[in-house]
Amino acid sequence: MSMPADDILLSVRDLQVHFGPAAKPVRAVDGVSFDIRRGESFALLGESGCGKSVTALAILQLVPAPAGRITGGEVWFDGTDLLDRSELQMRHIRGQRISMIFQEPMTSLNPVMTVGAQIGEVLEQHLGLRGRARQDRSIELLDAVGLPAPARRVDDYPHQLSGGMKQRVMIAMALAGEPDLLIADEPTTALDVTIQAQV
Secondary structure, eight states, rough: OOOTTTTTTEEEEEEEESSSSSOEEEEEEEEEEEEEEOOOOOOOOOTEEEEEHHHHHHHHTTOOOTTEEEEEEEEEEEEEOOOOOOOHHHHBTTTTTTEEEOSHHHHHHTTOOOOOHHOOOHHHHHOOOOOHHHHHHHHHHHHTTTTTTTTTTTOOOOGSHHHHHHHHHHHHHHHTTTTTTTSSTTTTTTHHHHHHHHH
């Protein structure tokens, strides 16, 4: 396939992801294709277990190996073939060019680091912010996602936060690198209805 048109930010063509042995694979994703234009919102819908999360992981080359593997297709992001990128190259894309909000914040946050330090890592790695600028931006992000008392909460550990607060931290982390594409994998699934509406 040739590169997609200039207004296409992400183009997925005939993506295939298999799990298990090559002789008897389980087809988690089988021929998924779609385009996302710059500035466009896009929803990938389907039943539970149909491969939505695996599709998102495949875009970022995060399919858990060796059990899972991308067996076919193309993923073009802003003119770059992501499936042709090395792990080192993908590290520069993940977080800054493409971010993902995962389904389960309880297992995605590091329990021994403050939430400010976790957001700060993203800010330092992708934007080069350090010291006071890094701390101030972390607080701004927590405020932007509606975390109460962000200047105090920036020094909290994940176990000190409710499920809704943890999810807000995950959203702040995903936004910290100022990505061109934000993938949200059912970011409100584990939250009660009131918190879902706020997020």
